[in-house]
Amino acid sequence: MIVQSICDLIEEFAPLALQESYDNCGLLVGNSQQEITNVLISIDITEEVVDEAIAKNCNLIVSHHPLIFSGLKQLTGRNEVQRSVAKAIKNDIAIYAAHTNMDNVSQGVNGKIAQKLGLINTQILIPKQNSLHKLITFAPIAHAENVRNALFSAGAGHIGNYDGCSFNQDGIGTFKAKDGAQPFVGEIDILHLEPETKIEVVFPTFLQNQVVNALLENHPYEVPAYDLLSLNNPLPEFGTGLIGELKDEVDAIEFLYQIKQIFNCKSIRYTDLLAKKIKRVAICGGAGSSFLKHAIAAKADIYISGDFKYHDFFETQNKIIIADIGHFESEQFTKDIFYEIITKKMTTFAVRISDIKTNPINYL
Numbered sequence: 318m319i320v321q322s323i324c325d326l327i328e329e330f331a332p333l334a335l336q337e338s339y340d341n342c343g344l345l346v347g348n349s350q351q352e353i354t355n356v357l358i359s360i361d362i363t364e365e366v367v368d369e370a371i372a373k374n375c376n377l378i379v380s381h382h383p384l385i386f387s388g389l390k391q392l393t394g395r396n397e398v399q400r401s402v403a404k405a406i407k408n409d410i411a412i413y414a415a416h417t418n419m420d421n422v423s424q425g426v427n428g429k430i431a432q433k434l435g436l437i438n439t440q441i442l443i444p445k446q447n448s449l450h451k452l453i454t455f456a457p458i459a460h461a462e463n464v465r466n467a468l469f470s471a472g473a474g475h476i477g478n479y480d481g482c483s484f485n486q487d488g489i490g491t492f493k494a495k496d497g498a499q500p501f502v503g504e505i506d507i508l509h510l511e512p513e514t515k516i517e518v519v520f521p522t523f524l525q526n527q528v529v530n531a532l533l534e535n536h537p538y539e540v541p542a543y544d545l546l547s548l549n550n551p552l553p554e555f556g557t558g559l560i561g562e563l564k565d566e567v568d569a570i571e572f573l574y575q576i577k578q579i580f581n582c583k584s585i586r587y588t589d590l591l592a593k594k595i596k597r598v599a600i601c602g603g604a605g606s607s608f609l610k611h612a613i614a615a616k617a618d619i620y621i622s623g624d625f626k627y628h629d630f631f632e633t634q635n636k637i638i639i640a641d642i643g644h645f646e647s648e649q650f651t652k653d654i655f656y657e658i659i660t661k662k663m664t665t666f667a668v669r670i671s672d673i674k675t676n677p678i679n680y681l
């Protein structure tokens with residue numbers, strides 16, 4: 318087993334292309350071809366976590382928060398990041414992070430929170446923008462089905478709860494093969510008219526390479542014609558936060574006690590309960606204060622996230638309850654996601670969840 322195999326598994330679940338522009342996900346330290354024995358999973362990487370990996374003979378650490386986030390300009394051991402990186406390199410330990418890409422998939426950080434809360438009918442709170450493309454191509458009518466199916470198999474044509482979505486229209490394509498060409502139909506230097514089907518499919522932008530490769534491999538023409546268009550539609554399956562519903566509405570204070578227990582919170586900071594019953598719940602693991610307005614627009618009764626500042630609590634417009642459960646607390650179950658992804662495919666492989674408490678915040 319090599320490091321790359323674990324990277325591939327995680328990226329199949331949470332493609333790297335879904336990370337935010339400011340982020341630094343992926344393999345951060347180590348060689349992708351290095352053999353691995355055991356994997357250690359953590360939310361954060363501290364020097365203590367690297368020590369734990371050494372003690373437990375783990376030579377890959379998978380974390381949610383990237384150890385190297387902003388530029389690393391020296392490796393002199395001046396701070397904990399530098400010391401952790403140096404120690405990892407010295408001990409042949411690879412380091413991998415899946416951060417906002419894990420936030421942006423519906424079964425990721427927020428999907429896990431929703432599962433813990435028992436939410437149903439969940440949807441992405443803020444669907445990702447500028448992440449949808451359309452491919453238009455033209456195939457001989459008899460080959461259109463084969464080309465279309467290849468595009469579907471590569472991940473195109475998925476809209477909401479529907480697969481195999483495409484638009485098809487027959488027409489006439491023209492081309493004249495020049496010297497050196499090996500046309501599928503037609504002859505050199507004679508304008509050829511071919512009955513063709515125009516096929517249109519949409520796909521998430523991060524699948525572009527595999528969709529175009531599927532087209533090129535399955536289209537009978539020597540040089541298939543195709544258009545790639547960037548769409549302004551949001552991508553509803555991917556994005557920030559989730560909104561969902563409880564099966565039965567519950568008193569706000571009772572729900573807060575449930576949250577406290579589920580997330581093992583020492584304290585929850587919350588706004589006025591507004592004599593509300595809770596049915597619609599918006600969530601965003603980590604620092605989600607800037608998405609409060611989206612939770613209000615989605616008519617959530619409560620918004621569960623972390624890292625709210627004093628003035629953020631004034632922004633509820635008496636329409637929503639804020640529950641700040643803590644950054645670490647909200648993301649703690651992300652360790653289970655990594656564990657499930659890896660152990661589902663690698664049944665004989667040793668995967669350990671870190672015992673180190675990396676949450677830097679204590680409560681008195």
Ligand SMILES: [Zn+2]
Nearest residue numbers: 603604644648
């Ligand atoms: Zn976080």
